[in-house]
Amino acid sequence: MPVTILIVDDHGAIRRGVRAILETRDGFEVVAEAATGAEAIALAARHRPGVAVIDYSLPVMNGSQLTRRIREASPGTEVLVFTMHESEALVRDVLGAGARGYLLKSDADQQLIAAVDALSRHQPYFTGRVSEALLAHYLTHPGHASELDVLTAREREVVQLIAEGRSSKQVGETLAISVKTVETHRASAMHKLGLSTTAALVRYAVRNKLVEP
Template sequence: MKTRILIADDHDVVRSGVRTILEAHEGWEVIGEARNGKDAIDQAVATRPDVVILDYGLPLVNGVEATRQIRGRVPGIEVLIFTMHDTDSLIRDVLEAGARGFLLKSDAKQFLVSAVESLAAHKPFFTGKVSEALLETYLSKGTTNASALTSREKAVVQLIAEGKTNKQIADILSVSTKTVETHRALALRKLNLDTTAALIRYAIRNKLVEN
């Protein structure tokens, strides 16, 4: 039986490179590609691949929120977060969303095949560097900053920074506009900010969107 894989990244060259590596592996089939998080969710639910490779910094819906929605709607799909960033907060968000694999793009040539093999067998995959960060995160769990944004608040902030209206954000995240307004207000309060412009600067500075 073939292992069916969906690739989601907003850069054509990255998707092409990942596809080349995967299709060289006998028994694997890339069944689709997505350029943004919403498309990744829709394709994953429609085609039900074995493994979804998600870039963290996807437009519309980031990789963490896309993971949450994919795993919530089709729990059998395994998700590999594929990113340039490995901050402790990102790793924590990824795990809480339901991803069981995390791979830095710089490690793709060395570990991509191993990562997909593990996830296809429903086993978690983390490289040594990420495993160390993961351990440190959980050991210090009781001392994390209480003002840190939740993954849903980050998703809302990302979409605000991308210029989306409250109604558009509500449609993308499948929530009410009131919920969007609540998340926006909570994010502003937690970050001690008072304008949308300041929120956008925060999103750029913290790599929630690409500058």
């Protein structure tokens, strides 16, 4: 049976490039592409791909949030996070969300096929530039909290949307929650992070790669 693959990236050129690389390998079949998290979840539920290759920096829903949602929609799908960011916080975040692979976009030509092949066999794969020390630290200190770990998944969603410039009403509409609930999550996040202004919250979101600067 072929290894079925879902590609998720909000840039069409990146999706085409990833598809072109993967389709050079016999036995790999790209069954769907998505530009947004919502599309990706629906396509994962429909196609049940063996591997989902997802960009971390998606609008509205970042990579760790999407990883959780894909794993809920299709528990048999392994997730490879495909990103330009080399960050300990992000690696820990996506591992905690259920991803089993982390690959830098700069390593795609050399390692993308190997990464998807490993995940298709339910084996983890990490880009060569993610140090062994980092992985060892995660495995030996799973309870150690980073800035991202402090917030709940819903709080991270609210923070990301606020940092993208959305009003509380728009955040509520996007997440299907009330404005009051949005404000509650926002206040809770700011309290946990020790922040007092929206500008500081935006800087936190940029620093932790929840949004692009």
